[in-house]
Amino acid sequence: MSEDRSFSGREIAAVLTFVVLAGATALVSYRSGLNVAGGSGGAEVAAAVASAPVNGQALYVGNCAGCHGAQAQGGVGPGLANSAAWSEADFQAAVLHGKGAGGRTLAPVMPRFAEAGLDGKDATPEQIGAIHAYVKGL
Structure with a gap:
């Protein structure tokens, strides 16, 4: 009883939509991190740690x-x-x-x-x- 099942067009569209949205979210998050403090990418975090007692x-x-x-x-x-x-x-x-x-x-x-x-x-x-x-x- 082997049943060949193929994915429907709707399932394929849902997976592709998820992949595109995940990629776009990752890209926006990455680019936002680069723009923190004028492009220093984390300088604010380092400064906060350095000034801690x-x-x-x-x-x-x-x-x-x-x-x-x-x-x-x-x-x-x-x-x-x-x-x-x-x-x-x-x-x-x-x-x-x-x-x-x-x-x-x-x-x-x-x-x-x-x-x-x-x-x-x-x-x-x-x-x-x-x-x-x-x-x-x-």
Whole structure:
């Protein structure tokens, strides 16, 4: 019982109409995206992300908690309770260059975030300050 069924003209017209409308919608959406902010295609989104406040907790969790513990209690690396009292400059030197308070060199296992970066990008003073503020609040 094999029955050859062909599509009716109405079914073919409906499918073609759908394809044309979907293509037109995609094209209009694509071209509208290119015209955002004078043709920069997403510059507004990047600017909104760039101006968002730095989240010290998220940076700490993503870059520090693996060694220093979720609550900075220590683990592979030491606890950070004492670093809460460090000056901003001392904290930055430790995080960026592996130099602790008083200029002592930290263990080689401590990443030098000036070279390694935070989250795949160059570390900024604002990010280090946000991490320090988060650690102080623990």
